[in-house]
Amino acid sequence: MPSPRADSCLSLLHRALNPPVPPPQRPQPRLLWLGLLLLTTVTAWAALKPSDRFRLRDLEAEPGLTPKQFAGLFENFAYDYSPLVLPPDEFLRDRSGDCDDYAILADHVLRRKGFKTRLVRVVLVGTSIGHSVCYVTENKAYLDYNNRKYFINLARSGESLRSIATKVADSLERNWTSATEYTYTYDEGIKHFVVTVVKKDPPERDADLRQNAAP
Numbered sequence: 001m002p003s004p005r006a007d008s009c010l011s012l013l014h015r016a017l018n019p020p021v022p023p024p025q026r027p028q029p030r031l032l033w034l035g036l037l038l039l040t041t042v043t044a045w046a047a048l049k050p051s052d053r054f055r056l057r058d059l060e061a062e063p064g065l066t067p068k069q070f071a072g073l074f075e076n077f078a079y080d081y082s083p084l085v086l087p088p089d090e091f092l093r094d095r096s097g098d099c100d101d102y103a104i105l106a107d108h109v110l111r112r113k114g115f116k117t118r119l120v121r122v123v124l125v126g127t128s129i130g131h132s133v134c135y136v137t138e139n140k141a142y143l144d145y146n147n148r149k150y151f152i153n154l155a156r157s158g159e160s161l162r163s164i165a166t167k168v169a170d171s172l173e174r175n176w177t178s179a180t181e182y183t184y185t186y187d188e189g190i191k192h193f194v195v196t197v198v199k200k201d202p203p204e205r206d207a208d209l210r211q212n213a214a215p
Helices: 004-017 029-046 056-061 067-072 088-094 099-112 161-171 207-213
Strands: 117-124 130-136 141-143 154-156 176-183 192-198
Touching: 056 088, 056 099, 067 099, 067 141, 067 154, 088 099, 099 117, 099 130, 099 141, 117 161, 130 161, 141 161, 154 161, 161 176, 161 192, 192 207
Parallel strands: none
Antiparallel strands: 117 130, 117 176, 130 141, 141 154, 176 192
């Protein structure tokens, strides 16, 4: 029989060769919370901010950009009317432009993010100059350059041209004469009018309603 001393040596050798495996450690709630906070902070830090200098490619590459987030990026932009639509990077570089520049850029960027957008030009009484906005169907609201400095930067409205025109005119404390939906691409540089509604016409004859009702 082995001696007690030999048994003791064998036991020590076995423990040395087969150390006990510690039980798996459960993640600490505090560490999980800190990790999530760090991830959120890094994500927010990486997102575009109104103080950033950004270009068209930056807006196109911004992940998960929503209409409200897009609108919030322009709070420090100035108003400067031009009869021509500015190239997007010129508008973004100078941080200055008008409602056309803003609405067309919103249409271009948000459409690429999967939103259904429409460009609408509202002509006001006493002027031949129209005011353009970008309507987003999913939000049931439009982006208006006049609202860029406000916290509530999306204006709720019905989808019809008559509803949008009425809301735009009311925000400017004016009346409107006509509203036109149009398309525009930077490559072509030409506005294509899709459909027009005249305020004095009976609402049931509005062309956009007939267009939407068509099979």
